[in-house]
Amino acid sequence: ALRTLPHVTLSGGRLPQQGKLLGIPPDLVTELSRISDYVIVEADGSKGRPIKVHGDHEPVVPPSTTLFTVVVGADGLGKPLSPEWVFRFERAKDLLRGNLTPESLMELILRPEGLMKGKPPSARTFVFINKAERTEAFLLARRLSELLRREGMEGAIGRAFFNRKVMEVF
Template identity: 35%
Template sequence: MGIWDTLKLDPDRHRMVALVGGGGKSSTMYALARQVADSGKTVVVTTTTHILPHPKLPLTGDPAALSHLLAWHRVVTLGRYDARGKLTGAGDPADHLAVTDVVLIEADGAKLRPLKAPADHEPVIPPQTHAVIGAAGLDCVGKPIGEICHRPERVAALLGTGQDHILTPADVAAVLASPQGGRKGVSPAMAYRCLLNKADDDPRRAMGQEIQALLAQQGIFSAITYYTEEERGGLCLF
């Protein structure tokens, strides 16, 4: 079963997918891209924030060049370098759907932390997005908010605790389900899925199942995943 099926998403219907939240966004984005490419379709990988470029994928900063590149490559990264050597977005992601089958967007940053609550300017989800994946790393459970979270003051405020609070599975579910957390900017027209990543062992998988059940009570589908060392960041997929 591929990652699209695991998340109960369909690349024919969910042609523009945005990824937000904490741990697992890049790995999942490239896993989604690989599966679509293997099915014979084309993919544009881009961002509305900042990402590191995949070293093995063709890259352009010119949306007008996409059509030509996609004639030769099934997966193309679209973005322009900033002063820090990261990629920022280029053009309107909705326009890219005219030249490709699927657009995948990293729409949030977490500075490699497994859980976050967004700032006022985050995430940047295009209004035409068909599906949003809110990610969290299960390694955050059992750790203090201030030690493990990105924007810990936001997470603490959302949960009504101090930053010394030890995160529980219920806390992770609350952050992912909240309109001030993982669900921020997700319109009713967008499918919303949660990715519970880093289920590397039985205790973490059990935590993931507890979070999964809590999200299901709120009508939110979630998938429990993990990536091997070589799969992380999608480097081995292309």
């Protein structure tokens, strides 16, 4: 299929009652990376919340990963630390203090057990701050991007998928 199609989507099965696909084993990702230009792995979800804290078993990151992408929702910035805004709120309470500020989210990104957990040392990091439609969300996202840039990280601020416009690259 890789020889005849511009892209191939692969899953390890389906969970029809949940409308979700199962992942594939990391060793298969490594094998696929040897025969294709790019392999994109969606490693975990956040149940629709803008901020997520990983479970003990997450994320499953293949050692062959070359670009590790962290995705956070700008619509969660400035909000209270609560289950409404954070997936795995109980774990987040141990890692974060107070509201979801750019500073606290930066701390969550950088902590070893935070959002870069499992990143192979050789992989480049890219942070995508999405859902920055509202002015307040965009300004808070820009503040987070400034903090990330100071740490030598790169990324982008964008809008929801249907809008498809990247607003700023850092």
